[in-house]
Amino acid sequence: MPAIRTKSGIFIRENPELGLITYNPFSGLFYACASKDKNKLLRWLNGNNSEPPSPIYKKTLGVGWDIAIKDAEYPTPHLLPSPNEWATVPPANMPILINWLITGNCPLACKYCYAQDVMHGKYPEPDIKSINNIADKILSYDPLVVVLTGGDPIVSPHLERAIKLLRNKVGIIVDTCGYSLKQEQIEMFRDYGVLIRISLDSEIPRINRFLRPVSTEFKTSNGGPFADSAKAALNAIVECVDNDVKVTVHSVATKNNQSDFEAFGNKLFKLGVRGWRILLVSPCKANIKMYNKLIGDKTSQKRFYSRIVEQIMSKQRNTWYEGMSVQIINNAIPNDVILVAPDGTYLTESNLTKQNSGKVIIDLEAPKNPKIECIRTHVDMNAHTARYLYLHD
Amino acid sequence: MTVNGYDLDMLREPYRALMGAGRTYAAFDSETTFPLIDALHTHGTIADPMAGYGTLMTMCAQKGISTFNLEGNPPAYLWGILNNPKNSDNIIQIIDRLLHIRNKVPQIDKIADISDDWYSPRSYTIIRALFKIISEVNDIRADPQYQQDISLALLVPFTGRLASYVPGNIVANVKRGGICVYKGLSDDFDRYLTATKSKLIVISKTSINKNHEFVFGNLITAELDRKFSAFITSPPYPNSRDYYAMFAPENDCLTFLRAQGDIENLVVKEQLIGSVRVSKYSNKNIDYDKELSSSSARSFIKYISEFEGKKRRAKYDNTIYYVPYFSNYFYQIEQAYRNFANYLTDAFEGYIVVTNNTARNRVIPVAQSIEELFHQLNINATIIDKYTRELSHVGTINPRVKGFKTRHMEYTIKVWRS
Numbered sequence: 171m172p173a174i175r176t177k178s179g180i181f182i183r184e185n186p187e188l189g190l191i192t193y194n195p196f197s198g199l200f201y202a203c204a205s206k207d208k209n210k211l212l213r214w215l216n217g218n219n220s221e222p223p224s225p226i227y228k229k230t231l232g233v234g235w236d237i238a239i240k241d242a243e244y245p246t247p248h249l250l251p252s253p254n255e256w257a258t259v260p261p262a263n264m265p266i267l268i269n270w271l272i273t274g275n276c277p278l279a280c281k282y283c284y285a286q287d288v289m290h291g292k293y294p295e296p297d298i299k300s301i302n303n304i305a306d307k308i309l310s311y312d313p314l315v316v317v318l319t320g321g322d323p324i325v326s327p328h329l330e331r332a333i334k335l336l337r338n339k340v341g342i343i344v345d346t347c348g349y350s351l352k353q354e355q356i357e358m359f360r361d362y363g364v365l366i367r368i369s370l371d372s373e374i375p376r377i378n379r380f381l382r383p384v385s386t387e388f389k390t391s392n393g394g395p396f397a398d399s400a401k402a403a404l405n406a407i408v409e410c411v412d413n414d415v416k417v418t419v420h421s422v423a424t425k426n427n428q429s430d431f432e433a434f435g436n437k438l439f440k441l442g443v444r445g446w447r448i449l450l451v452s453p454c455k456a457n458i459k460m461y462n463k464l465i466g467d468k469t470s471q472k473r474f475y476s477r478i479v480e481q482i483m484s485k486q487r488n489t490w491y492e493g494m495s496v497q498i499i500n501n502a503i504p505n506d507v508i509l510v511a512p513d514g515t516y517l518t519e520s521n522l523t524k525q526n527s528g529k530v531i532i533d534l535e536a537p538k539n540p541k542i543e544c545i546r547t548h549v550d551m552n553a554h555t556a557r558y559l560y561l562h563d
Numbered sequence: 564m565t566v567n568g569y570d571l572d573m574l575r576e577p578y579r580a581l582m583g584a585g586r587t588y589a590a591f592d593s594e595t596t597f598p599l600i601d602a603l604h605t606h607g608t609i610a611d612p613m614a615g616y617g618t619l620m621t622m623c624a625q626k627g628i629s630t631f632n633l634e635g636n637p638p639a640y641l642w643g644i645l646n647n648p649k650n651s652d653n654i655i656q657i658i659d660r661l662l663h664i665r666n667k668v669p670q671i672d673k674i675a676d677i678s679d680d681w682y683s684p685r686s687y688t689i690i691r692a693l694f695k696i697i698s699e700v701n702d703i704r705a706d707p708q709y710q711q712d713i714s715l716a717l718l719v720p721f722t723g724r725l726a727s728y729v730p731g732n733i734v735a736n737v738k739r740g741g742i743c744v745y746k747g748l749s750d751d752f753d754r755y756l757t758a759t760k761s762k763l764i765v766i767s768k769t770s771i772n773k774n775h776e777f778v779f780g781n782l783i784t785a786e787l788d789r790k791f792s793a794f795i796t797s798p799p800y801p802n803s804r805d806y807y808a809m810f811a812p813e814n815d816c817l818t819f820l821r822a823q824g825d826i827e828n829l830v831v832k833e834q835l836i837g838s839v840r841v842s843k844y845s846n847k848n849i850d851y852d853k854e855l856s857s858s859s860a861r862s863f864i865k866y867i868s869e870f871e872g873k874k875r876r877a878k879y880d881n882t883i884y885y886v887p888y889f890s891n892y893f894y895q896i897e898q899a900y901r902n903f904a905n906y907l908t909d910a911f912e913g914y915i916v917v918t919n920n921t922a923r924n925r926v927i928p929v930a931q932s933i934e935e936l937f938h939q940l941n942i943n944a945t946i947i948d949k950y951t952r953e954l955s956h957v958g959t960i961n962p963r964v965k966g967f968k969t970r971h972m973e974y975t976i977k978v979w980r981s
Binding site: 374376377400401404408411412430433434440441442 | 673740741
């Protein structure tokens with residue numbers, strides 16, 4: 171069953187056993203809702219009933235259209251009205267989110283780039299015809315959300331086309347470093363209700379520049395208004411907030427930046443950022459040596475969980491809850507994501523513990539048209555569900 | 564963070580602590596200090612030649628005793644000026660005038676800036692504008708230098724709000740570079756002024772004696788215009804905070820204003836006593852064996868130089884940090900007290916409150932070395948047993964450290980000449 175955009179703007183999809191899966195484009199968060207609440211919930215989300223089945227729905231799904239973000243609550247796991255409605259949480263039968271790597275080009279050359287092995291021409295760049303085909307194929311899997319990513323989708327000539335093909339059918343998120351963001355793109359995001367995720371790892375420019383340097387190639391061929399990635403990202407955040415585009419910030423945690431996260435979060439909160447996703451750096455076949463450097467030794471990794479995460483979540487509970495959600499994702503299970511390469515090939519990460527296994531094609535017989543059974547086999551759908559419903563707090 | 568009912572989140576961490584408790588890592592607390600003040604109350608004025616934030620001044624003011632204070636770290640000195648009861652009523656008037664001015668914070672066309680430096684160019688511009696407006700309403704009739712310092716005293720604690728910085732895990736640590744959010748700046752400035760006014764009203768009301776002098780200078784080189792018959796002081800902890808670096812954004816701001824020709828003086832000419840930076844030592848090559856007069860300090864540094872530890876780098880660390888650092892620390896302490904001894908009357912009484920820290924599995928004998936030094940100067944000095952107490956986690960870099968490293972002894976040394 172495909173996702174539906176309700177009158178409130180909230181996307182929902184019915185899922186056997188699991189219930190209704192919902193996506194709130196104002197907060198960027200997913201929730202599973204108990205089947206018993208379906209009818210009342212739909213009436214509320216479509217504006218036919220003033221009250222939801224339980225007050226917690228209002229404080230989660232109602233954020234951005236029914237209540238102000240300062241009145242939001244962030245219960246974990248994301249199971250509504252309460253986790254008690256489920257004895258066990260079954261996996262989603264269809265993908266919740268698909269990452270569409272619409273281009274392999276990017277202004278930055280991040281040290282840890284997880285997409286390094288699909289970028290810079292490793293998969294052919296799409297033309298307008300393949301954009302149409304890829305979008306149709308993605309929609310055939312009934313995802314609730316499509317993330318337009320890359321590379322940096324901002325530099326793709328097909329970004330607007332892709333958004334137009336997807337809008338109102340699924341929730342749309344655009345991942346960007348913000349380096350080449352233009353005013354007309356910002357207006358497009360606002361008009362089409364796109365949530366934008368801007369990558370910024372550190373508020374200290376020299377640290378961000380180390381982790382996310384501007385690509386020499388890009389600088390030479392395209393120029394660009396900013397000397398470094400942090401300035402570009404901050405400018406993009408400020409412009410989006412000023413233009414009422416919903417912004418989430420994406421930060422990759424490494425030993426170089428994790429100690430500064432609490433202060434960084436304070437600044438993001440003050441800037442009006444709606445959500446902050448922190449992802450622990452994950453290995454990529456093309457960057458294993460660098461990954462090992464950035465993840466730090468065992469003490470540093472232990473510190474991340476024992477101190478940094480605790481510090482951040484405590485701050486979220488006590489202060490940031492008034493305006494900003496926080497998600498920390500440890501990427502422990504690599505094959506919990508579905509990736510669509512620029513040419514339309516469906517990939518996931520290998521689940522082998524060997525770090526250099528890299529990405530794998532989901533269906534070798536039909537790489538661009540994988541059977542849903544192959545997706546269910548190669549992608550860990552339990553982990554996929556847990557990732558977006560935040561089942562492992 | 565709320566202090567005395569005011570949300571002071573806009574201030575940098577050291578100033579939040581100062582607005583609340585009046586101290587960051589200063590040694591003085593009322594339990595230790597009030598009996599010492601009582602013991603010296605007949606002397607008229609009590610000097611504190613390493614005054615820090617002026618904690619002793621505040622306590623003496625409440626006890627009706629006047630003070631003379633010397634401090635060489637500009638932000639700490641300015642905090643002393645701000646908290647000097649002598650200035651309270653005047654500064655309250657300045658604040659009232661500022662609160663009545665609309666649009667005193669310049670219009671800002673951007674909600675945030677990011678910088679690798681302590682301040683973005685936009686922040687510097689705002690700081691200059693704020694300094695100008697404070698100076699314009701400051702009509703204290705004093706010499707121009709003092710008038711300037713009063714304006715700075717009011718401005719400097721707030722400049723952190725315009726800084727690009729990341730706070731460290733402890734109050735003394737701060738990293739250069741970061742995002743400065745301008746949104747809400749004007750309201751924050753008003754809240755800061757209101758909170759400061761409230762603090763100054765309390766100081767004014769609770770100070771029985773308002774005759775206090777706060778002077779900028781380093782005790783090692785200071786030339787004072789009088790002699791003292793009483794003093795209470797406390798040297799910086801060894802191997803601990805760098806008080807200049809702790810206020811690096813504020814010190815940078817003062818350097819900037821000086822470079823612009825907006826202010827004069829408040830220059831730090833020599834390394835502050837106890838600074839942990841070894842790379843910039845002017846006295847890096849001190850031969851501890853020849854240049855230190857205290858045998859306890861010499862034997863401690865000898866032990867440090869031979870310390871092998873468990874790690875391979877231990878010896879290297881001894882050579883590049885520990886030995887030059889401790890040589891310099893003890894040298895500076897000796898030089899400072901030697902100089903101060905010149906400004907003590909023929910009959911005087913003073914107290915030095917010292918916390919012995921630990922390094923390389925050994926207690927750093929600060930109290931013992933000071934006692935020795937005064938003996939060599941033919942001045943009586945003795946540790947008073949009844950005031951000796953064990954403290955925990957004073958000045959440790961890592962608050963999670965356990966065991967011996969956390970155990971510090973606080974000594975009070977009585978120094979006198981009859």
